[in-house]
Amino acid sequence: MKKNIGATLALYPTPATVVGTEVNGKVNWLLVAHVGIIGHDQIMLSLFKKHYTNEGVRQTGKVSVNMINEAMLARADYVGSTSGVKADKSDVFAWHKGDAGTPVIDESPLVMECEVVDNYETEAFDNFICRITNTYVDEVCLNEKGKPDYDRLKPVLFEMPNYTYLRTGETIGKCTTFGKGYGKGE
DSSP, X not given: OOOXXXXXXXXXXXXXXXXXXXXXXXEEEEEEOOEEEOSXXXXXXXXXXXXXXXXXXXXXXXXXXXXXXXXXXHHHHHHHHSOTTTSOOTTSSOEEEOTTSOEXXXXXXXXXXXXXXXXXXXXXXXXXXXXXXXXXXXXXXXXXXXXXXXXXXXXXXXXXXXXXXXXXXXXXXXXXXXXXTTTTTO
């Protein structure tokens, strides 16, 4: 029997990422786990409107989305729990400017540079619709086809209902293979 727990957002876990942008000409980082895919070339970053980072995303129209691993977790957690209004977070990560001009974290195993194409505002959130302009992946984290290998990337996941970080699990199989025998007596 299932229990109704109310209007609880339960589409988790999601990747924990650190977004980078410039606010008033200075690099700023923010931990963001409210990320979503809205097409093969676009993502959405949902940021609470009171975040200092939002101002920079609006100013520049650009943002980097840096996947984090466990080695980065303490610093990522820090940039997510410390306001850029109160602290200079520009030197928390070693970084460089990517080809599109966004701050890119050197040690992040996978980074997407994005151009903001729209902002779907709700009462409390800016939902930045972003077009991916560049994706950088550590070569050791690519498979034989040149695609990201998440068994090697080992991204940290975030789970909202209990406010916890999780490790990724193991690969259980290829998409579209499990259903091939379904309905055919197999």
